[in-house]
Amino acid sequence: MLGIVFTSFIDMLEEKVSPDFADDVIMEAELENDGAYTAVGYYPFEQMERLVGVLVEKTGKSANELLYDFGYYLFGKLGAVHGDVLANTTDILQMLEHLDSDIHVQVKKLYPDADLPRFKVLSRTDTTMRLQYYSERELYPLAEGLMDAAAEYYNCQLERETHQLDIPHTYEFSISIV
């Protein structure tokens, strides 16, 4: 997993709680690198699972809730660092339509080893979309947070439902703009 995801996660803990809290989480996660991340490095996904696991214990929130909150926060970080990849987008559904074929493609050019999920548009109207998400990491709550934060970025709000499909590691988001 790309370092910017880890550095953003730690930034979130520092900002939303405190730098001491972030240090405690890192220490309790007993990471080989002691939580020394650079934005352009790559680190095992297992380290993110450990960090989230510690946070579950400390906060009493579920991993899914925490991943959602982190997704919401992460969009701001990614948008700040890579605002240019959003330059050609005008609204949330158009952005999601081009996530797989454009935005994450640009990301892959910048970070060739990025391990990106796959998205497929199943249907689309002016105000609705059915979007299929595939990732062995099954980070659908992270995607939900990213989508809701993206909606805010485009000054709109979404109604969403998430369903797991019979295909392994695959989920469907039914999205409508309200």
Ligand code: HEM
């Ligand atoms: C500013 C726009 C965006 C940028 C620059 C961006 C970039 C990235 C990057 C760098 C990663 C990490 C890859 C790795 O760990 O190797 C990532 C992962 C991910 N992105 Fe995006 N992303 C953007 C928007 C979105 C949006 C709106 C969604 C929501 C559907 C999304 C869904 C995901 C998910 C779920 C992952 C986690 C990897 C996984 O599921 O296996 N991204 N993205």
